[in-house]
Every structure is written in structure tokens, then in C-alpha cells.
Amino acid sequence: MLSIVYRRIEKMRRIASGDLYQTYDLGDLRITSLRDGYVDMPIGRLRQRGKPFGDELPQQVALVAGQLRLSVNAFAIDDGNGIILIDTGASNAWHPTMGRLPEALDEAGIDAGRVRTVCFTHTHLDHIHGLVLADGRDAFPRLARLLVPGEELAFFRAEARLERFHGMAEPFEAGDRIGTHVDIVDAHGHEAGHSCFCVSSGGERVLIWGDTVHVPSLQFDRPEVTWEFDADQDQARESRLRLLALAADEHCFVAGAHLDSPGIGRVVRSGASFQFEPL
Numbered sequence: 376m377l378s379i380v381y382r383r384i385e386k387m388r389r390i391a392s393g394d395l396y397q398t399y400d401l402g403d404l405r406i407t408s409l410r411d412g413y414v415d416m417p418i419g420r421l422r423q424r425g426k427p428f429g430d431e432l433p434q435q436v437a438l439v440a441g442q443l444r445l446s447v448n449a450f451a452i453d454d455g456n457g458i459i460l461i462d463t464g465a466s467n468a469w470h471p472t473m474g475r476l477p478e479a480l481d482e483a484g485i486d487a488g489r490v491r492t493v494c495f496t497h498t499h500l501d502h503i504h505g506l507v508l509a510d511g512r513d514a515f516p517r518l519a520r521l522l523v524p525g526e527e528l529a530f531f532r533a534e535a536r537l538e539r540f541h542g543m544a545e546p547f548e549a550g551d552r553i554g555t556h557v558d559i560v561d562a563h564g565h566e567a568g569h570s571c572f573c574v575s576s577g578g579e580r581v582l583i584w585g586d587t588v589h590v591p592s593l594q595f596d597r598p599e600v601t602w603e604f605d606a607d608q609d610q611a612r613e614s615r616l617r618l619l620a621l622a623a624d625e626h627c628f629v630a631g632a633h634l635d636s637p638g639i640g641r642v643v644r645s646g647a648s649f650q651f652e653p654l
């Protein structure tokens with residue numbers, strides 16, 4: 376049994392890396408983590424039993440100049456024919472510490488013209504605005520499909536900066552399949568339609584889980600801790616617990632939008648909680 380687990384673990388391997396990207400093999404696919412940048416947030420965004428943390432924040436939580444630093448990552452799935460991109464970063468729509476996705480693609484040697492499908496885990500700023508470059512041009516000139524959680528289609532269509540994509544947006548729901556390797560998994564709570572993308576190939580799986588965890592130094596150990604911007608705090612907590620258990624018990628790698636770049640690794644159980652082991 377142990378040897379089976381070992382063999383599985385070895386199957387997602389890093390094959391190339393740079394400052395803004397890391398590429399891994401997963402069966403017949405290549406999965407690339409792309410670093411859009413980071414955003415600093417006050418510690419009070421973390422919630423326990425509905426209240427913000429203050430001085431009692433556990434020492435294990437990594438701070439940069441007194442703030443929580445969240446990495447902002449997107450993930451490319453390459454099957455050799457084209458690329459499905461999960462999330463797109465913030466472009467110039469939020470803080471200037473983000474918007475490096477085009478540089479990350481360049482560094483990874485990925486031609487933006489090979490991105491044919493873009494899927495959003497949800498419609499918050501740091502995930503959707505990378506469709507449009509800072510200079511106003513389309514980031515992905517040969518984009519053919521744009522998939523948005525059905526529950527959030529109206530949120531997406533309210534973003535004036537992305538107006539030329541409003542008509543193209545196609546709703547999806549949990550249980551849908553994209554192409555032959557990607558299944559959509561319900562992860563509602565952080566936002567009304569927040570979703571994960573389970574990517575499978577060669578008997579291996581990685582769950583690209585969006586904003587399931589915002590602060591990795593705390594929320595694996597204490598998955599009950601929520602985030603101010605979780606639209607439904609209780610549902611977000613339930614989804615996180617379910618997805619952590621799934622990743623740990625079914626040996627499914629995870630890839631997180633706000634896990635420290637590159638944000639890919641495995642989840643293991645640790646007593647009643649969990650630990651993240653980066654890959």
C-alpha cells in the first residue's frame with residue numbers, strides 16, 4: 376500500500392521553473408503555476424466565530440510589515456493542443472502589486488495565443504481582470520471559450536472594464552466537464568458560485584481550488600477560520616473542510632490562487648486538522 380502512495384506522490388513533478396512560474400507534469404498534461412503578484416491585507420480580514428482577529432493572532436501566521444501577504448496565482452493546463460487557463464490575475468484593476476501574468480506567461484515560454492479557454496473559479500477582481508491587458512488590448516487573442524460560474528454571471532456582466540467579454544461568457548455549474556480532463560467541483564461559499572477544477576490524467580489529479588484557503592499559514596491548521604470577503608462564511612468553512620478532506624484522503628494534489636507561489640502541493644491530515652506540503 377505504501378509503495379502505491381509513494382508512486383502516486385512522485386507522479387506530479389516539477390519540470391521547469393523561473394521567478395514567475397513553475398511547470399509540472401501531470402500524466403499527459405503540463406500544469407503551469409503563473410504568478411500574477413501579491414496583495415497585502417490587514418490581519419482583521421481573518422475571522423474566528425464571525426469576529427476579526429486582533430492581538431490574539433497565532434504566532435505561526437506569517438506577516439510582512441504587519442500585514443498578511445497573499446500570493447495571487449493563475450494556472451495553465453496544457454494538453455499539447457491548447458491551453459485552459461484557470462483565473463487570470465488582476466491586470467491593472469486593483470493594487471499595482473498584481474498584473475504580472477503576461478510576464479509570467481512569457482517567462483514560461485507560453486504563447487498567449489495558445490490560451491483557447493479561460494475559466495473563472497469566481498468573479499472577484501484578482502481572478503477576472505487579466506482578460507484585458509493594462510494597455511486595453513485583449514490578453515488572449517485567440518480565446519474561444521470563457522466559462523463563468525452560473526451563479527455569478529450577473530456579477531461578471533457588471534464589470535464595465537470587461538464589457539466586450541460579457542456576451543461571450545458561458546455559465547457552468549458543478550458536475551460539468553470541460554474537454555476530457557477537467558471536472559467542475561462545487562466549492563460555494565467564498566462567493567455564490569465559487570468552484571474548483573479537478574484536473575485528471577494518467578491516474579493523477581490536481582484540484583485547482585481557487586480561494587478555498589486565503590492564509591495558508593493558518594487555515595490548514597485551523598480550517599474553521601474564515602475570511603472577511605467570504606460571501607457566506609458558514610458555507611465557505613464547510614466547503615474548505617470538505618475539500619481538504621478530499622485532497623488528503625484521495626491523494627489529490629491542490630493548486631491554490633492564494634497559496635504561496637507556486638501554490639501547488641499535497642494536503643495531509645495532522646490530528647484533527649491538516650498540513651500543506653508544497654511541491
Ligand SMILES: [Zn+2]
Binds near residue numbers: 499502633
Ligand atoms: Zn482571490
